[in-house]
Amino acid sequence: xxxxxxxxxxxxxxxxxxxxxxxxxxxxxxxxxxxxxxxxxxxxxxxxxxxxxxxxxxxxxxxxxxxxxxxxxxxxxxxxxxxxxxxxxxxxxxxxxxxxxxxxxxxxxxxxxxxxxxxxxxxxxxxxxxxxxxxxxxxxxxxxxxxxxxxxxxxxxxxxxxxxxxxxxxxxxxxxxxxxxxxxxxxxxxxxxxxxxxxxxxxxxxxxxxxxxxxxxxxxxxxxxxxxxxxxxxxxxxxxxxxxxxxxxxxxxxxxxxxxxxxxxxxxxxxxxxxxxxxxxxxxxxxxxxxxxxxxxxxxxxxxxxxxxxxxxxxx
Numbered sequence: 001x002x003x004x005x006x007x008x009x010x011x012x013x014x015x016x017x018x019x020x021x022x023x024x025x026x027x028x029x030x031x032x033x034x035x036x037x038x039x040x041x042x043x044x045x046x047x048x049x050x051x052x053x054x055x056x057x058x059x060x061x062x063x064x065x066x067x068x069x070x071x072x073x074x075x076x077x078x079x080x081x082x083x084x085x086x087x088x089x090x091x092x093x094x095x096x097x098x099x100x101x102x103x104x105x106x107x108x109x110x111x112x113x114x115x116x117x118x119x120x121x122x123x124x125x126x127x128x129x130x131x132x133x134x135x136x137x138x139x140x141x142x143x144x145x146x147x148x149x150x151x152x153x154x155x156x157x158x159x160x161x162x163x164x165x166x167x168x169x170x171x172x173x174x175x176x177x178x179x180x181x182x183x184x185x186x187x188x189x190x191x192x193x194x195x196x197x198x199x200x201x202x203x204x205x206x207x208x209x210x211x212x213x214x215x216x217x218x219x220x221x222x223x224x225x226x227x228x229x230x231x232x233x234x235x236x237x238x239x240x241x242x243x244x245x246x247x248x249x250x251x252x253x254x255x256x257x258x259x260x261x262x263x264x265x266x267x268x269x270x271x272x273x274x275x276x277x278x279x280x281x282x283x284x285x286x287x288x289x290x291x292x293x294x295x296x297x298x299x300x301x302x303x304x305x306x307x308x309x310x311x312x313x314x315x316x
Contacts, residue, residue: 003032003102004081008071009049009089010039015196016048019091020057026095032056036089037075040065053309061304073166074303084161086154086174093153094191101155104188111160111183114146114175115153115190134172137211141218144179146187153190156183173217180221231282239275242268 005023009016023034036049037060049059060074072086083102087093093115101113131150138149149172156164160183164174178185223230245268249259259265 001031001033001081003027003030003083003085003098004079005032005034005085005087005095005098006037006072006075006079007034007087007089008037008039008068008075009041009045010065010071011041011043011045012089013041013044013048015089015091016045017052019089019095020052022091022095023098024056026098027056030099033058033079033081035060035075035078037071038062039068039071050307053307055309057309059305059307061307063304067169069166069169069171072171073164076161076164076166078306079158079161082158084156084158086152086156088152090195092193092195093151094193097153097188097190098155100190101153101188104186105155105157108186109184110186111157112175112178112185113155114148114185114187115151116146116148116187117151117192118189120192134211134214138173138176138214141214142173142176142179142221144176144185146175146185148187149173149175151190151192169213170217173213176217176221227285228282231278231285235275235278235280235282237275238271238278242271242273242275246272 005027007019020034034057036057038046038049039062046059046061049057053059058078060078062071062074066074076084076086083105085098085101087095087098097115101115104110105113131148135147135149139145139147152171154174156178160178160181163181164177166174166177170177175185219230245264249262249265249268253259
């Protein structure tokens with residue numbers, strides 16, 4: 001199969017039918033599948049998808065709401081296409097852009113083609129401004145030079161997508177995770193439409209999550225395979241600072257001065273012990289990484305059911 005389109009949805013019942021119509025028109029003549037992943041919808045989203053199913057559509061219903069990242073990972077792991085596209089189910093991404101992404105990937109040999117929302121149709125204060133700030137911060141801290149990390153519309157080769165290892169809320173950092181695999185990546189301007197039906201799941205509160213996750217991603221990018229390179233220098237620096245303070249106090253003690261009541265003595269002892277603990281923590285992290293790479297990853301989600309459309313060629 002050439003193309004798998006993975007769409008995560010939660011409470012998007014009014015958008016399902018027009019989205020499927022647009023996808024069918026955009027992908028006409030291609031060998032494709034559409035994988036909807038329902039992330040704990042409480043409305044009629046699942047029923048709408050079932051009513052519209054054909055041989056190209058599959059539905060994965062998760063047992064509860066796990067979040068967009070885990071839902072996306074569930075869909076990617078079920079995808080069988082040579083290329084995998086991710087997109088939102090709110091009609092803000094335009095399915096007509098998918099053939100362009102595929103064409104660029106095939107003709108130019110890119111492993112990741114990321115969408116960049118042109119003329120973004122969102123609220124400036126609540127969506128655009130925080131997004132621009134986050135994009136600038138991610139570029140500076142990770143060195144991955146994309147302009148729009150928040151655009152879900154992206155195309156990947158099967159090998160890259162299957163090995164992203166998504167969990168938590170890492171979907172916004174997919175380009176960074178792909179870059180850690182050495183993926184060849186480019187960015188293409190895509191259309192963006194205002195939301196017509198349903199409510200947005202995003203707000204200003206996400207900004208703090210982005211910053212927290214960014215620190216984690218930077219750590220993964222630089223030190224995940226060898227955390228001792230992060231904790232070791234910090235621990236040694238703190239330990240040496242404590243050692244210098246205590247040597248200074250020792251010299252004063254030899255000279256006859258009283259040091260027992262000096263706050264500097266307490267500081268020196270704390271720094272010595274803290275430095276040792278940080279180094280030991282680094283050793284523990286190294287051991288955990290060895291165990292992690294030597295064992296099978298645990299499942300991140302549970303699937304309630306997987307439904308294929310009539311006359312589907314893929315057996316579940």
